[in-house]
Amino acid sequence: MAGTAVRRRLTWQVAKVTAVTVETASVRTITLDVPGWPGHQAGQHVDIRLTDEDGYVAERSYSIASAPGEPVALTVERLDDGEVSPYLTDELRAGDDLELRGPIGGYFVWEPDDGGPLLLLAGGSGVVPLRSILRHRERTGSTVPVRLLYSSRTLNDVIYRNELDIPTAGVEVIQTLTRHQPPGWAGYARRVDAALLAEVAWPAAAMPLTYVCGPTSFVEAVSQDLVQSGYRPERVKTERFGGTGGT
Numbered sequence: 443m444a445g446t447a448v449r450r451r452l453t454w455q456v457a458k459v460t461a462v463t464v465e466t467a468s469v470r471t472i473t474l475d476v477p478g479w480p481g482h483q484a485g486q487h488v489d490i491r492l493t494d495e496d497g498y499v500a501e502r503s504y505s506i507a508s509a510p511g512e513p514v515a516l517t518v519e520r521l522d523d524g525e526v527s528p529y530l531t532d533e534l535r536a537g538d539d540l541e542l543r544g545p546i547g548g549y550f551v552w553e554p555d556d557g558g559p560l561l562l563l564a565g566g567s568g569v570v571p572l573r574s575i576l577r578h579r580e581r582t583g584s585t586v587p588v589r590l591l592y593s594s595r596t597l598n599d600v601i602y603r604n605e606l607d608i609p610t611a612g613v614e615v616i617q618t619l620t621r622h623q624p625p626g627w628a629g630y631a632r633r634v635d636a637a638l639l640a641e642v643a644w645p646a647a648a649m650p651l652t653y654v655c656g657p658t659s660f661v662e663a664v665s666q667d668l669v670q671s672g673y674r675p676e677r678v679k680t681e682r683f684g685g686t687g688g689t
């Protein structure tokens with residue numbers, strides 16, 4: 443039984459795109475109908491495989507943006523010089539087929555029983571798996587306290603902006619805009635560093651469970667700062683999206 447489930451997860455299958463939603467100028471959420479989807483955990487990802495007419499294949503990983511129990515959704519940021527992301531954000535339409543395998547990953551996941559308090563740290567599209575965690579918390583009625591610190595370049599780059607603006611009991615959303623801030627901006631206006639973490643992160647003595655996700659350089663700098671401030675390394679989970687970031 444377990445063997446069948448694992449084989450199924452690692453087998454490529456064809457999903458149908460049911461909707462493509464605009465999040466920002468360069469970010470789209472792609473909702474999928476995946477036949478026989480076995481279910482996923484908050485924080486897991488899938489692999490996507492594109493094959494062109496000449497048989498050239500490109501594979502990339504994308505976090506699952508939706509909560510367990512919701513249709514599988516991926517949120518993809520277009521990298522203008524990228525191979526795969528421009529196709530997913532600009533070409534893909536509802537009704538198209540998309541090859542994927544998953545769900546994948548058992549480390550960067552959160553279940554209500556894992557407890558908290560939760561510290562979620564996102565750089566750019568790194569917010570995607572953290573959104574799945576937030577929705578999972580909400581849907582399961584968990585009351586674990588959460589702080590999300592989310593770094594974007596500008597307000598227009600904030601993904602899930604409307605959703606994050608909705609006040610949710612026990613969830614604090616703290617935003618920083620690193621490149622440009624609109625008039626009257628009440629959030630932070632600098633990159634996430636040790637000083638900013640000291641202001642917004644839970645004290646180390648609270649033994650927070652931390653998820654850091656985004657460009658590799660962001661994840662490495664932030665997780666190092668947290669551990670240096672006394673966070674226990676085994677409670678700081680990291681997911682690197684690649685690239686050097688800029689968030």
Ligand SMILES: Cc1cc2nc3c(=O)[nH]c(=O)nc-3n(C[C@H](O)[C@H](O)[C@H](O)COP(=O)(O)OP(=O)(O)OC[C@H]3O[C@@H](n4cnc5c(N)ncnc54)[C@H](O)[C@@H]3O)c2cc1C
Nearest residue numbers: 502503504505517518519524525526527567570683684685
């Ligand atoms: C586990 C996992 C989950 C991921 N989840 C998501 C997700 O939810 N949403 C999402 O948009 N991306 C996600 N990514 C990143 C994604 O897999 C691709 O790397 C990204 O879409 C770029 O692919 P590309 O083919 O367009 O660019 P490529 O052709 O691979 O690269 C183009 C250029 O961009 C640089 N680059 C590559 N990746 C990044 C990056 N993430 N940031 C900045 N520069 C980069 C490369 O160095 C290169 O110069 C995830 C990665 C991993 C490993």
